[in-house]
Amino acid sequence: MYDLIWSRFVASQMTPGIDELATIEIISEDARYLFRFSEGRQIFPGFRAVFPTGEAKKGYIPAFFEGDQVQLQQFLPEQKFTQPPPRFTEASLIRIMEESGIGRPATYVPTIGTLDKRSYIERKGRQLKPTQLGKLVDDILQKHFPDIVDIQFTAGLEETLDEVARGKTEWKHMLRDFYTPFEGVLKSASENIEDMSHITRVPIGRDCPLCSNPLQKKLGKNGYFIGCSNFVGGCRYTESIPVGICPLCKGKVVSKSSKKGKGRKFYGCENYASTGCEFIMMDPPSETPCPKCRSIMSQKVRKTGITVTCQNPDCKFVVEQSTGPE
Ligand SMILES: [Zn+2]
Ligand SMILES: [Zn+2]
Ligand SMILES: [Zn+2]
Secondary structure (H helix, E strand, O other): OHHHHHHHHHHHOOOOOEEEEEEEEEEOOOOOOEEEEEEEEEEEOHHHHOOOOOOOOEOOOOOOOOOOOOOOOOOOOOOOOOOOOOOOEHHHHHHHHHHHOOOOHHHHHHHHHHHHHOOOEEEEOOEEEEOHHHHHHHHHHHHHOOOOOOHHHHHHHHHHHHHHHOOOOOHHHHHHHHHHHHHHHHHHHHHHOOOOHHHHEEEEEEEOOOOOOEEEEEEEOOEEEEEEOOOOOOOOOEEOOEEEEOOOOOOEEEEEEOOOOOOOEEEEEHHHOOOOOOOEEOOOEOOOOOOOOOOOEEEEEOOOEEEEEEOOOOOOOEEEEEOOOO
């Protein structure tokens, strides 16, 4: 530790290092292909003498002059693949929101929370993956509200809101400028948006215990739940969708959101209200139950991968998964 502090301090007082870097560009005779080659070398180490940066350039500068002709000696066809950028994580999504000027520090986390709560995204380790519903909602927004989902437009709007906060813009004008065109878009969208009920209301093959109408898997403000298809007719029967089996009482574990913690999601036993079973879990459940005792397992994301742990205190079975790129 002392070494780290000492070398950093001394380095901060030293002169910069100097590197020499040459870039050579070779253009084919027909001017269709450009080949670029860079090489550098260290001329003077500077602060790097005490604080190695791990990138000391030991190359040599080839002796080329502008206009030199080069002779093609060999031609090797090779196939290389460019990796697509990885999926967003919570951190990289917040970074891109910051860079694009959409959202403000106070809204970054709640925005991602909303995507979660409405089942627009699901998590795979640290990665955020759009759900089928998320993609569908995005398609509809792109089609009917192109301005609202445009990053530039949103960033501009947030900028104007900041001006309102600083007292530089009058809020009534700002709101009128925004709302007047938006009202028209909203009206035309409400007339033209496709019916999404095949996604948001799916029959589950079981009837309502109260009124015998078919039950459906429905999408509400807080994600999916099971409800009666006769909602319009007045039946309010609902059930939560179980995510696993309670290790304490073999009841169903369902997703809940805390009233205090800004709707933070957690998982608890459905029998809490009836028998007082106090099983709760903060980490998200794994897709499959424990292979040993069938109890619910939790997923914890670590730097090196995902640790899946059985929540049964008598079992504690653990699976380590390393996270690949996808
Ligand atoms: Zn019913
Ligand atoms: Zn229980
Ligand atoms: Zn187990």
